[in-house]
Amino acid sequence: MSKFLLIPDSFKGTMSSEEICAIMEKAIRKNQPEADIITIPVADGGEGSVDAFLRAMGGEKINVTVKGPFFEEMEAFYGMIDQGRIAVIEMAACAGLPLVEGKADPRMTTTYGVGQLMEDAVRRGCRKIIMGLGGSCTNDAGTGAAAALGVVFRDKSGKSFIPVGGTLSEIEHVDTSGLLPGLKGIELVAMCDIDNPLYGEKGAAYVFSPQKGATPEVVKELDEGLRHLDQVLQKDLGLALAEVKGAGAAGGMGCGMVAFFGAALQMGIETVLDTVRFDEMLQGADYVISGEGKIDSQSIRGKVVIGIAKRTKKAKVPLIAVVGDIGDGIEEAYEQGVSGIFSINRVAVEYKDARLRAKEDLYLTVDNLMRFLKAIGK
Amino acid sequence: MSKFLLIPDSFKGTMSSEEICAIMEKAIRKNQPEADIITIPVADGGEGSVDAFLRAMGGEKINVTVKGPFFEEMEAFYGMIDQGRIAVIEMAACAGLPLVEGKADPRMTTTYGVGQLMEDAVRRGCRKIIMGLGGSCTNDAGTGAAAALGVVFRDKSGKSFIPVGGTLSEIEHVDTSGLLPGLKGIELVAMCDIDNPLYGEKGAAYVFSPQKGATPEVVKELDEGLRHLDQVLQKDLGLALAEVKGAGAAGGMGCGMVAFFGAALQMGIETVLDTVRFDEMLQGADYVISGEGKIDSQSIRGKVVIGIAKRTKKAKVPLIAVVGDIGDGIEEAYEQGVSGIFSINRVAVEYKDARLRAKEDLYLTVDNLMRFLKAIGK
Numbered sequence: 202m203s204k205f206l207l208i209p210d211s212f213k214g215t216m217s218s219e220e221i222c223a224i225m226e227k228a229i230r231k232n233q234p235e236a237d238i239i240t241i242p243v244a245d246g247g248e249g250s251v252d253a254f255l256r257a258m259g260g261e262k263i264n265v266t267v268k269g270p271f272f273e274e275m276e277a278f279y280g281m282i283d284q285g286r287i288a289v290i291e292m293a294a295c296a297g298l299p300l301v302e303g304k305a306d307p308r309m310t311t312t313y314g315v316g317q318l319m320e321d322a323v324r325r326g327c328r329k330i331i332m333g334l335g336g337s338c339t340n341d342a343g344t345g346a347a348a349a350l351g352v353v354f355r356d357k358s359g360k361s362f363i364p365v366g367g368t369l370s371e372i373e374h375v376d377t378s379g380l381l382p383g384l385k386g387i388e389l390v391a392m393c394d395i396d397n398p399l400y401g402e403k404g405a406a407y408v409f410s411p412q413k414g415a416t417p418e419v420v421k422e423l424d425e426g427l428r429h430l431d432q433v434l435q436k437d438l439g440l441a442l443a444e445v446k447g448a449g450a451a452g453g454m455g456c457g458m459v460a461f462f463g464a465a466l467q468m469g470i471e472t473v474l475d476t477v478r479f480d481e482m483l484q485g486a487d488y489v490i491s492g493e494g495k496i497d498s499q500s501i502r503g504k505v506v507i508g509i510a511k512r513t514k515k516a517k518v519p520l521i522a523v524v525g526d527i528g529d530g531i532e533e534a535y536e537q538g539v540s541g542i543f544s545i546n547r548v549a550v551e552y553k554d555a556r557l558r559a560k561e562d563l564y565l566t567v568d569n570l571m572r573f574l575k576a577i578g579k
Numbered sequence: 580m581s582k583f584l585l586i587p588d589s590f591k592g593t594m595s596s597e598e599i600c601a602i603m604e605k606a607i608r609k610n611q612p613e614a615d616i617i618t619i620p621v622a623d624g625g626e627g628s629v630d631a632f633l634r635a636m637g638g639e640k641i642n643v644t645v646k647g648p649f650f651e652e653m654e655a656f657y658g659m660i661d662q663g664r665i666a667v668i669e670m671a672a673c674a675g676l677p678l679v680e681g682k683a684d685p686r687m688t689t690t691y692g693v694g695q696l697m698e699d700a701v702r703r704g705c706r707k708i709i710m711g712l713g714g715s716c717t718n719d720a721g722t723g724a725a726a727a728l729g730v731v732f733r734d735k736s737g738k739s740f741i742p743v744g745g746t747l748s749e750i751e752h753v754d755t756s757g758l759l760p761g762l763k764g765i766e767l768v769a770m771c772d773i774d775n776p777l778y779g780e781k782g783a784a785y786v787f788s789p790q791k792g793a794t795p796e797v798v799k800e801l802d803e804g805l806r807h808l809d810q811v812l813q814k815d816l817g818l819a820l821a822e823v824k825g826a827g828a829a830g831g832m833g834c835g836m837v838a839f840f841g842a843a844l845q846m847g848i849e850t851v852l853d854t855v856r857f858d859e860m861l862q863g864a865d866y867v868i869s870g871e872g873k874i875d876s877q878s879i880r881g882k883v884v885i886g887i888a889k890r891t892k893k894a895k896v897p898l899i900a901v902v903g904d905i906g907d908g909i910e911e912a913y914e915q916g917v918s919g920i921f922s923i924n925r926v927a928v929e930y931k932d933a934r935l936r937a938k939e940d941l942y943l944t945v946d947n948l949m950r951f952l953k954a955i956g957k
Contacts, residue, residue: 488955519954527925527943541951546924547905549934555927565905573919576897577866577957 203487208241210505212494212525215559218242225567232571246392246469247335250291251280257477258282265321267314270301279318287329288322293336305414307340308367316349329388334451340366340423343457351379369426375437391458392469397449399456400427405449470508483516490521497528507537514538581865586619588883590872590903593937596620606945624770624847625713628669629658635855636660643699645692648679648716657696665707666700671714683792685718686745694727707766712829718744718801721835729757747804753815769836770847775827777834778805783827848886861894868899875906885915892916
């Protein structure tokens with residue numbers, strides 16, 4: 202009886218991590234009914250991240266009424282895992298793009314509700330908060346969340362206000378002295394897979410706000426707001442964070458998480474692996490199967506499969522990568538610890554056709570691998 | 580140190596069996612410099628078959644001046660293998676389509692030279708002749724080859740003549756009593772991978788003669804000639820061969836080989852496996868790697884990979900199939916003995932693009948398999 206750990210990334214646009222886990226498990230089970238199979242859906246910080254953690258680890262989903270993107274009351278949620286020690290929040294739950302469909306406007310939207318979710322988790326006694334940055338409709342650099350948790354922003358006239366993307370430029374002073382005391386001593390990790398700085402050509406506004414509804418003029422306005430906030434943070438808090446990798450994630454939420462809450466920005470896969478205690482799971486495992494939509498020289502820089510490879514290599518457990526496309530420059534993947542890379546492409550067709558048959562082809566690929574392992578006495 | 584037998588079919592239109600062998604060997608050698616690797620290029624009966632046998636087994640290439648497709652003198656060749664016991668002839672050597680480029684006419688062309696090659700091999704003392712049916716420009720049902728070896732064809736007036744596709748209808752009598760005596764006792768095997776009957780809708784003329792230059796009118800004429808020949812064979816030799824599977828191969832050469840020389844029509848892969856003594860090679864082998872352009876429910880009916888699978892299964896040696904496309908309905912392939920099927924497709928692109936990168940993708944696929952085997956301790 203073999204022990205399998207299944208921990209695939211989603212194939213973007215084709216299959217979720219969870220769907221992939223289910224298909225892989227079915228194919229393995231067919232060939233080895235008695236196999237010990239552990240599935241770990243990979244959260245990427247965006248929508249579905251809370252569910253992924255809950256499925257991988259068990260726990261409780263907690264519903265809370267908080268403010269939505271336009272400060273309206275709404276029902277949102279987060280997850281409590283590890284016997285209530287860890288809260289998992291996806292900011293998309295109350296600041297997500299699907300919530301503002303048809304009326305997206307990153308000048309107006311807030312992360313205030315995200316702060317309220319954090320507050321609820323703190324009040325329930327969690328010791329760690331995992332924050333998923335992803336799928337946001339905001340560009341407020343987390344100032345809304347900060348305000349919800351007691352940070353005070355004042356304008357020229359000294360009046361306090363809750364900034365949004367379009368009013369970041371009006372911030373004259375920031376005061377963190379009123380921050381919720383319970384937050385102290387709580388470990389805060391933000392899952393963040395992108396490298397973008399806070400502002401500028403590669404910053405939050407220029408790269409991500411157009412997909413949140415910003416016109417070129419609005420992009421410029423938002424970018425100037427972020428630049429201004431950076432000046433204020435330098436002046437009042439002594440923090441220069443604009444160039445931190447990931448500062449520009451989720452409309453500057455990456456920067457805000459660090460500035461206001463002292464969060465660590467971490468590659469999502471590292472967060473997942475640490476949280477599920479992957480190294481312990483590896484003990485006694487015969488195979489780890491991961492995968493992603495495309496493996497190439499780019500994905501080797503810190504994406505899911507390679508994050509896993511570093512650990513399987515250390516533990517000397519074979520790592521199989523089942524992927525959509527195998528791009529060029531993958532030698533390094535082997536060096537990092539990937540044992541074998543198998544593409545689910547099995548007929549020569551374009552992606553638009555391949556994606557329609559991806560589930561079936563994934564099943565066949567894993568089924569084939571299982572048959573092969575059996576045939577060679579493994 | 581592992582022992583590998585490499586015996587891939589060609590990927591039609593992309594890579595020859597021999598090219599595939601070389602690429603596979605290179606990928607294996609890179610990972611296991613000390614490996615014992617035996618390559619067996621698979622002959623399909625067409626052009627290149629003699630060379631494939633010579634490369635797999637060693638032997639001598641013999642050049643002979645014989646008659647070409649239009650009865651012109653030409654230099655052709657065949658192979659002597661197995662210490663001169665077996666002659667391998669490809670009919671394409673003197674009756675091949677490339678020889679008549681620009682002037683193809685299956686009413687006029689002859690297999691006479693093929694008979695002359697057989698005669699030469701017999702005179703040199705071979706005990707077996709392997710005849711590759713494939714790539715022919717003829718539709719004479721082997722009457723030309725038969726005439727070269729002493730079979731007499733007569734017309735209504737009793738005059739003997741050498742029939743061609745366009746004159747089969749003129750045959751009134753066939754007399755095999757003058758057949759070269761040396762042919763007796765020589766085993767004759769014709770490599771034949773198609774099922775077509777001699778004539779009719781699925782016969783030699785309708786299916787294959789258009790690609791040999793026949794217009795619709797000529798197709799009809801050729802088909803009638805084959806029907807007529809069948810009547811004569813029934814009347815004079817008591818043989819009804821029209822429905823024999825493969826009778827329609829190579830312009831009716833399949834039928835002629837049986838009728839005039841008592842040949843056995845055999846799946847090419849069986850001929851190859853028997854000839855190279857594949858069962859002996861299997862002893863001590865750790866892996867057999869085969870492959871074909873596409874594996875699907877059709878290829879499972881008697882094509883290369885499955886022919887090999889039947890033997891590897893018996894010998895309990897794992898068989899890896901490295902293929903272009905993996906079609907549907909391949910469950911049976913596993914049942915027949917294929918251990919694992921790996922497509923070289925590694926990016927989702929159409930065949931027209933995939934074929935351009937096939938060599939590189941084949942190398943990567945085998946390299947990946949080798950790395951994987953190593954990682955799992957094999």
